[in-house]
Amino acid sequence: MKPRHHLYFDEALSAELEALATSPGTTKSAIVADALRAYLARRGAREVDTLLKPRLDHMSADLSRLRRDLDILLETLALFVRWQLTVQAPLPEADAAARAVGRERFEAFVTQVGRRLGTGRRTFGENQERRP
Structure with a gap:
């Protein structure tokens, strides 16, 4: 009903x-x-x-x-x-020392980027507030 x-x-x-x-x-x-x-x-x-x-x-x-x-x-x-x-200018093929320094610098750069990404810190805009 x-x-x-x-x-x-x-x-x-x-x-x-x-x-x-x-x-x-x-x-x-x-x-x-x-x-x-x-x-x-x-x-x-x-x-x-x-x-x-x-x-x-x-x-x-x-x-x-x-x-x-x-x-x-x-x-x-x-x-x-x-x-x-x-x-x-490109490095000459025979300049192994300069190439080794370049590889070391690149490895240091990649390590630094990985560390920054891992910690959440930013180089560009570090002073900006982060939103939750």
Whole structure:
């Protein structure tokens, strides 16, 4: 048994409900129940959107900053590599000592990058606050 409810509608809404209920197999109770279910479902969805919107906006802003930082980093690296390749003369094949020093410097560089990444410290933008 379903609980009974007494509802009051204005004349215009009551006339529209009467017109909809004239279709065969349709009742006023079914129309009102469907409308109420749809209304409650939309209201719940709006509440979820209201709760998630600030977080999604924050994430979008973070992604935009990351994209900007990545573009700056890639452009800086590309310009440095281009400058290095055009200015720096290649080492002669016979200069093994210079090549060994270059390998040592490169290994030290890679070690330093690994250490920085491992500790979370950054050279560029160290004074900027980190967000949780």
